[in-house]
Amino acid sequence: MRFSSLAERQILKAQAEGQLDNLKGAGKPLASADASTEAVGFRIMAEAGALPREIQLRKAIEEQTRILQGITGDARAPELAKLADLQLRLAIEQEARRRFQGC
Structure with missing residues (x-):
């Protein structure tokens, strides 16, 4: 017997x-074949607990921004330097991705 049968x-x-019957998404159209393979890859990585470096840096920038909101005075300068470093690293990651994808 064949597998298809x-x-x-x-x-x-x-x-x-x-x-x-009553499956999740029943009656809804299937996802477009044009769905971004990058988005699918990110979702799979996130479910596996392995986020891309770009995403990790974005989260670190958000956290550092929150830290900076609560700091004043002389303690602010080193935290600003950390934020600048994270932003630079993110820009480097984004540029590397663009070059790799040929954009």
């Missing part, structure tokens, strides 16, 4: 038993 039989059996 076996698969078709399993699908028909599941339909007859009602296993395919």
